[in-house]
Amino acid sequence: MKFEFSDNMKNIKSSEIRELLKYIHVPGMISFGGGLPNPESFPGEELKNILDDIMENYASSALQYGQTEGLPELKEQLAGYLKRDENINVNPENIMLTTGSQQALYALPLIFANEGDYVITEAPTYVGMLSSLNVNRIRSVSVGLDDMGMKTDELEERLKTMKSMGIKPKFIYTIPTFQNPAGYTMTLDRRKHLLELAEQYNVPVIEDNPYGDLRYSGTKLPTLKSLDTNDMVTYLGTFSKIMAPGLRTGFTVSQPEVLGEFNKLKQSLDLATDSLSQYIAYEYIRKGIIYKQIPKTIELYRRKRDIMLEALDDEMTDATWSRPDGGMFLWVKLSKNMDALKMLKRAINNKVAYVTGSAFYHNNPEMNTMRLNFTYSSDDDLKEGVRRLAKTVKDEKESL
Incomplete structure (x- = not known):
């Protein structure tokens, strides 16, 4: 049977971020693409006790x-x-x-x-x-x-x-x-x-x-x-x-x-x-529990933010990035003649992923931008992922 779908569906595009999540499971891939909280921040034992209480009461x-x-x-x-x-x-x-x-x-x-x-x-x-x-x-x-x-x-x-x-x-x-x-x-x-x-x-x-x-x-x-x-x-x-x-x-x-x-x-x-x-x-x-858990999450994520910022300072040239006081993301701007969407294939080949900045614009996207998540990756992967990303940017720039 040939299905006919509504005009509404023509306006729905698959999320680039959701598509990138599949790369998390590729062996050796370091993904800065998703907006995933780190599982270390999940209060597993506390939630288990809460569930026990709920089932009882x-x-x-x-x-x-x-x-x-x-x-x-x-x-x-x-x-x-x-x-x-x-x-x-x-x-x-x-x-x-x-x-x-x-x-x-x-x-x-x-x-x-x-x-x-x-x-x-x-x-x-x-x-x-x-x-x-x-x-x-x-x-x-x-x-x-x-x-x-x-x-x-x-x-x-x-x-x-x-x-x-x-x-x-x-x-x-x-x-x-x-x-x-x-x-x-x-x-x-x-x-x-x-x-x-x-x-x-x-x-x-x-x-x-x-x-x-x-x-x-x-x-x-x-x-x-x-x-x-x-x-x-x-x-x-x-x-x-x-x-x-x-x-x-x-x-x-x-x-x-x-x-x-x-x-x-x-x-x-x-x-x-x-x-x-x-x-x-x-x-x-x-x-x-919320008031005890949030400080633990802050301590974890502060460390990861600082690791990514330090790695960018050490490895990345010809780019600028935000230095957020909180949250989960950094925003990177490359040289104006670069296109982060076109560069993504090279990045994937280098086993590092990000979200292209163009995905976050309704009109007139800035193609030389990308978003990096620092909360999900391990400390070592943050360093290695930035190194791979810096190499990707360098190689892409030299190819232009």
Whole structure:
């Protein structure tokens, strides 16, 4: 039989990052491509004990269907955690549990925008948002980044221009802290400026904060949500980086009218986030394990970041890279005449993988860029992988 597929599927491209994950299992390959947390950061023994407690005390509920908006007990714990961790004052009814934060990245554009509408994103930005915009046929206007995060002066110009053309963006999407893919962190002045612009032009903000707890140096900055006094910000969080990604538990903080629309959409997506994972997250916070585990993860990842940065300093020439205070990624810029996508085949042959920077742009990609993950590889592989990458860059440049 010849199948006929919908036009929607034509807008969905396979994720370059997901495709690169297969190289992790190639013998001898060192992959900096995926955004994988290190298994050493998983609190295995603690989760085993939590599971034992759940099976003894909550089995009938944990193995049953749950409420679409999420486990009430977990939302209570999350409200306390967000107040303690990010100084976000939130009521439990302003929290929705999601199947990973990716579910929110798919749902929110569908909630806020129609086909053909415009939104504003950073350039580069997270591929999970780009894939959602593509499948929902939503257009974007890009705002550039530097080592102080989104260029809010440029954002202001974009908003002015769009207003003059009669176009109102449906939201501004940003990862202000340890941005993916670039690793940059938005300064406090720019955070305040962004919120001023959002209020002035009446544009909602989606703040994605999957890495905020993973700070290895520098001073902690307030989230946009904690600075928000006019209910402009919808905030996304996840347990994937601070507990375990396989449990697929995320959360969205927003106003009741936004979550009401999300609730209706989520009912058609998965009915509810799985109950067992929510009970695990509930006990993870309630027992205080989260506050003991995060410092361990920070210690592990700080060491790995420093190893990769030192290796780049020693090995790489004719390139620049970000020096993030936290998160999981570095952003590398090669000479302008180089193409990281064309170079990838040479890199694979040299048994090292990365994600090409062009994957993180909706429009006008910078082809001489790449993203490197430093959290997953062993210490020795970080050093050897950078050596192989530096050789790849050198050989590619000489071949031009």
